[in-house]
Amino acid sequence: MTDLTLYSMPASGNSYKVRLLLALEGRAYTHVPIETNTQELAEAKAAGHLPLGKLPALHLPCGTVLTESNAILWYLGAGTGWVPEDALEQAQMLAWMFFEQNRHEPVVAVRASLATYPHLAHEATPERMAALLDEGHTLLDLMEDALDGRDWFCGPSPTLADIALYAYTHTAGPRGGFDMDRFPRLTAWCARVAALPGYVGLSDG
Amino acid sequence: MTDLTLYSMPASGNSYKVRLLLALEGRAYTHVPIETNTQELAEAKAAGHLPLGKLPALHLPCGTVLTESNAILWYLGAGTGWVPEDALEQAQMLAWMFFEQNRHEPVVAVRASLATYPHLAHEATPERMAALLDEGHTLLDLMEDALDGRDWFCGPSPTLADIALYAYTHTAGPRGGFDMDRFPRLTAWCARVAALPGYVGLSDG
Incomplete structure (x- = not known):
């Protein structure tokens, strides 16, 4: 068990951004890979796992689901050297x-x-x-x-x-x-x- | 003289965002309106007033030019009630x-x-x-x-x-x-x- 679950599309650059930052930061996470045009994608949308209908989506332990790749980067990068302070x-x-x-x-x-x-x-x-x-x-x-x-x-x-x-x-x-x-x-x-x-x-x- | 100069396109929503936040914050600024498809736009680009070639662009007193409407909002909103702290x-x-x-x-x-x-x-x-x-x-x-x-x-x-x-x-x-x-x-x-x-x-x- 880890505290973060990432729904991401293996070949998508938007999804890859998040996996890359998690790797660079050495953060553990559970990965749910979903390919485009699949039943899994339709099911994830129907289950509410992708609030704006898109991958990637990061599920936090508090229940909040973050969408939009660059906004997810902001959350994960806050307080680290990846985000300037000024x-x-x-x-x-x-x-x-x-x-x-x-x-x-x-x-x-x-x-x-x-x-x-x-x-x-x-x-x-x-x-x-x-x-x-x-x-x-x-x-x-x-x-x-x-x-x-x-x-x-x-x-x-x-x-x-x-x-x-x-x-x-x-x-x-x-x-x-x-x-x-x-x-x-x-x-x-x-x-x-x-x-x-x-x-x-x-x-x- | 004011400390901020905004190059903006009057009818563009991206430009309007910045004018709206400046107004809501009561910030004074010098406005350089530029219409699309005009000589003024070509001249502003050639003069380096629009670093990524687009309006709006906010010129700061330190000489820095900020582009991208939502990034300009971030700069102007930082430390105000328009940006949450968390x-x-x-x-x-x-x-x-x-x-x-x-x-x-x-x-x-x-x-x-x-x-x-x-x-x-x-x-x-x-x-x-x-x-x-x-x-x-x-x-x-x-x-x-x-x-x-x-x-x-x-x-x-x-x-x-x-x-x-x-x-x-x-x-x-x-x-x-x-x-x-x-x-x-x-x-x-x-x-x-x-x-x-x-x-x-x-x-x-």
């Missing part, structure tokens, strides 16, 4: 996390999903895939520029912003078809994240 | 704010933009508008359910979550064409926000 630095970190959910994920992750999942293939028209490629490269350019002269997105050490951005960026090449050779700083940053003590990969455990 | 309550508030940016804005606000802006009319196909209508009603249903027995989205008093969600919800009927008669709790909640001391509307100064 309100302005917190806002700068959150800006990258909102950027990730509003602009990055709907392009970089969506293109990877369209390229990967057979049940979405009919939506992957050449025009849409080309537009997503262009827009994704523009967003990755913004991230590349932000890493000019720095190792991490906010401040001198890794924060939740790095975990949130890493989830779909490190698979943007192989899954999404983005040209990561154009982004040497992002590539080096991905290697720095993967070298953090306790790191687990997307497909690990 | 990390779990903060995470629950942020969950609604990430929901707003990842799920609500790309549907509710986008449908309003497609219906309103002539330069986007070619994207407003009947199929797309119908799909956005259905998805928006589903999202508004989740919000309606969350207000069962409560006046505000998190805790007993209004938080940043209410401001973030209000921006595009209060215009979802007139601008987006959503059927707000289906959502009596949301309608009453909108009236509560509009009755807060210091409130300004989307089109006010």
Whole structure:
């Protein structure tokens, strides 16, 4: 028995973010893996385990269920070195996390999903895939520029912003078809994240 | 002279959120209004006033420029009654704010933009508008359910979550064409926000 139960989708970057932070923090948890488009997912929704209908969802011992990957990161990171103490630095970190959910994920992750999942293939028209490629490269350019002269997105050490951005960026090449050779700083940053003590990969455990 | 300068788009809900919180807090600021698709917008981007290329952007006296509407709310709300002190309550508030940016804005606000802006009319196909209508009603249903027995989205008093969600919800009927008669709790909640001391509307100064 552990005090945390995480419902998460093994191949989803949003779910992976939470597993990654739990691993980096060495926190024990019970994992309930649920694949997309399955009876298990329908049952978990019907049972009320996913309040806003989405994975990941973190169940706390007090009965509260937290949703939204980046909000779960906030809860787990509060009071640790993953969250700066200063309100302005917190806002700068959150800006990258909102950027990730509003602009990055709907392009970089969506293109990877369209390229990967057979049940979405009919939506992957050449025009849409080309537009997503262009827009994704523009967003990755913004991230590349932000890493000019720095190792991490906010401040001198890794924060939740790095975990949130890493989830779909490190698979943007192989899954999404983005040209990561154009982004040497992002590539080096991905290697720095993967070298953090306790790191687990997307497909690990 | 004031210590804050806000670049904001008058008709944009994301920009309005920040103006609303500044008004509710009685904070003075210099407003630089910039309309979409204008020379002023291109010039502000070229001058580096909008680091991630988007409005709103808040310029602080220290020279830092904050982007992402909900991150700006966090900075302005820190240490006030708009942000709960407990990390779990903060995470629950942020969950609604990430929901707003990842799920609500790309549907509710986008449908309003497609219906309103002539330069986007070619994207407003009947199929797309119908799909956005259905998805928006589903999202508004989740919000309606969350207000069962409560006046505000998190805790007993209004938080940043209410401001973030209000921006595009209060215009979802007139601008987006959503059927707000289906959502009596949301309608009453909108009236509560509009009755807060210091409130300004989307089109006010």
